[in-house]
Amino acid sequence: MTEGLRERKKRQTRQRISETALGLFVARGFDGVTIAEVAAAADVSVNTLYNYFAAKEDLVLPPDQASPQRLADIVRARQPGESAARAVLDRLRDELRRRDRAVGLTAGFGPVFEMMRAAPTLTARLEDLGRQMTDALAAVLTEETGAAPGDQTPRVVASQIGWFHSLVYGEIGRRIVAGEKPATIAAALLELLDVVEETLGERALTYAIREG
Structure with missing residues (x-):
């Protein structure tokens, strides 16, 4: 199934947020970075970030990759x-x-x-x-x-x-x-x-x- 424009933009946004967060966490430590700082660096709102990642830990261990199943x-x-x-x-x-x-x-x-x-x-x-x-x-x-x-x-x-x-x-x-x-x-x-x-x-x- 071909990926539509909307789905591609969502995937790209999610990837940008994740990569930005990991870069900040590696540089300053997980506890040294706030969700607001990740959102600002990824150029999204805090609400948008939470639409993609329900918790701060999910930025490092996303449920679709670190699955209990x-x-x-x-x-x-x-x-x-x-x-x-x-x-x-x-x-x-x-x-x-x-x-x-x-x-x-x-x-x-x-x-x-x-x-x-x-x-x-x-x-x-x-x-x-x-x-x-x-x-x-x-x-x-x-x-x-x-x-x-x-x-x-x-x-x-x-x-x-x-x-x-x-x-x-x-x-x-x-x-x-x-x-x-x-x-x-x-x-x-x-x-x-x-x-x-x-x-x-x-x-x-x-x-x-x-x-x-």
Whole structure:
């Protein structure tokens, strides 16, 4: 579907606001910049900014990119014969190989990560996001497997998947701070995922296989 003029202008405005905000946050710290300052620098009103971003944290972690449904969506889209855990492992491997923005391996992400790590409200948002991802995934696994009330297996499997998903992001962040290049980080994380797969129990790796 072709993007209309109105949609293109809205997308461009949203992108301008986001890029302006990140530039200010990196230069002065997340807590050192107000919404009004971001709006003025992006040449929009405060009301317009809030039409695009409901909260200040959304300027750094927009819900469409940092979604609580990320793990659940990956599992919902898995192929026939693929388990929930393998679907997430395969997606992470694909994102690492492509240096995808989803895993923070794009050029210039280092200063953004440092800014995020220094902001308590952003680190709290990330921690809460991880919990929400696990909760949403557990709900999907419960529904798809028809788990009986009181069966804790979907929650345990979702927690294991959430654990290695968080492990990957934490390791990427550590290596970014250490100054490693994206290609080096990606290679190391692909090896880490191999270890994760070898370490996970067979029950987790074969749980919720999609029927053909």
